[in-house]
Amino acid sequence: MTLIHNYLYKEIILLTAAIIGVLTFLLVALDLFRVIQLIMYTDLPLGITIKFVLLLIPFVLTLTIPTGLLAAVMIVFGRMSSDRELLALKGAGIGLAPIVAPVIVVAVIFMVFNFWLVASVNPECRKEYNEMKHTIVTNNPLALFSPEVVLDKIPGWRIYFAKKEGSELQDIILWKFDDQNHLQASMRADRATINLDLEHQQLLMTLINERSEQYGSDGDPTKVQIGGHGDQIVEGVSLNSFYEKVQRRLAWMTLPEIQEVIFAMQSAPTGEEASPYLTELQARVAFSISCLTFVIVGIPLAIQTQRRETSFGTLIAIGIVALYMLLDAVGKALKAKAGLYPELIIWTPNILFQAVGFWLFYRANRK
Numbered sequence: 001m002t003l004i005h006n007y008l009y010k011e012i013i014l015l016t017a018a019i020i021g022v023l024t025f026l027l028v029a030l031d032l033f034r035v036i037q038l039i040m041y042t043d044l045p046l047g048i049t050i051k052f053v054l055l056l057i058p059f060v061l062t063l064t065i066p067t068g069l070l071a072a073v074m075i076v077f078g079r080m081s082s083d084r085e086l087l088a089l090k091g092a093g094i095g096l097a098p099i100v101a102p103v104i105v106v107a108v109i110f111m112v113f114n115f116w117l118v119a120s121v122n123p124e125c126r127k128e129y130n131e132m133k134h135t136i137v138t139n140n141p142l143a144l145f146s147p148e149v150v151l152d153k154i155p156g157w158r159i160y161f162a163k164k165e166g167s168e169l170q171d172i173i174l175w176k177f178d179d180q181n182h183l184q185a186s187m188r189a190d191r192a193t194i195n196l197d198l199e200h201q202q203l204l205m206t207l208i209n210e211r212s213e214q215y216g217s218d219g220d221p222t223k224v225q226i227g228g229h230g231d232q233i234v235e236g237v238s239l240n241s242f243y244e245k246v247q248r249r250l251a252w253m254t255l256p257e258i259q260e261v262i263f264a265m266q267s268a269p270t271g272e273e274a275s276p277y278l279t280e281l282q283a284r285v286a287f288s289i290s291c292l293t294f295v296i297v298g299i300p301l302a303i304q305t306q307r308r309e310t311s312f313g314t315l316i317a318i319g320i321v322a323l324y325m326l327l328d329a330v331g332k333a334l335k336a337k338a339g340l341y342p343e344l345i346i347w348t349p350n351i352l353f354q355a356v357g358f359w360l361f362y363r364a365n366r367k
Contacts, residue, residue: 115288300360
């Protein structure tokens with residue numbers, strides 16, 4: 001058994017590492033296009049843009065680690081089943097449980113590492129990302145604005161301009177939306193000068209040769225009214241969305257911090273709903289266990305399918321992860337519905353997948 005275990009340790013670990021590396025590179029590479037655009041069209045230093053991308057890696061790893069482990073399990077056990085190696089081992093009197101023991105050990109190790117990422121590392125990275133964004137906007141908000149690209153980072157506004165020279169934008173178009181995301185007005189100007197009002201956290205845009213159009217309150221773009229025309233109009237654009245203070249936000253809180261908030265609510269009720277915090281805490285623990293869940297469902301599924309193709313195992317793994325993430329998203333969407341107990345619903349994907357996995361294990365062991 002030692003020889004078999006060493007083989008499985010080597011195959012699973014190396015293949016998982018390779019798949020994690022490839023998937024992480026591909027997902028991060030998608031963001032490289034934004035980095036190239038920022039370097040070419042904005043004033044952000046190269047080091048800052050690269051740091052923005054690096055801060056995304058822990059989040060990407062939380063997705064690629066369980067996916068890579070599942071894909072590796074599907075490939076290795078699919079190959080062993082197709083080559084009748086598992087059948088030979090069972091013929092020698094070796095049960096399925098002793099064979100898969102090394103894989104369970106590897107899954108537990110990855111589960112602990114993934115828990116560390118979702119509990120501590122990823123929240124800290126997201127918090128630092130926001131702090132960097134706050135600093136950039138404070139020092140030079142136009143650094144985030146790119147010409148010939150519709151800016152949609154500011155709630156209630158869409159901004160487009162053809163060219164930027166210092167603090168002046170040329171051929172600018174602004175679209176203003178209400179709280180229901182209905183178009184209220186559009187404004188065009190030959191150029192605009194930009195000034196930062198830190199006291200009121202807004203951009204003051206002085207529009208030169210401005211023309212405007214007003215739209216119906218129901219958001220119907222066909223109900224257009226010609227607005228005014230001004231040689232010089234000042235429009236204030238709020239930057240509150242960029243100035244998100246580093247405060248108690250679930251996405252930025254580590255697991256111990258969330259626990260402290262929950263304990264504080266229990267000892268001294270403030271009227272704030274505890275359900276979102278309970279759900280977030282349970283969601284992070286449940287998601288880290290997905291490494292073990294995917295192994296439990298992946299091994300017997302690979303044995304049943306008996307396919308040795310790498311592409312097939314990877315596609316099945318991606319499909320399983322997508323379904324898991326969909327069920328997980330449903331649970332998180334209910335975090336504000338305390339009456340539905342979302343902190344328990346969030347465990348549904350693990351319970352469902354593990355139940356299917358143990359049932360498949362039972363069938364595979366009987367054959």
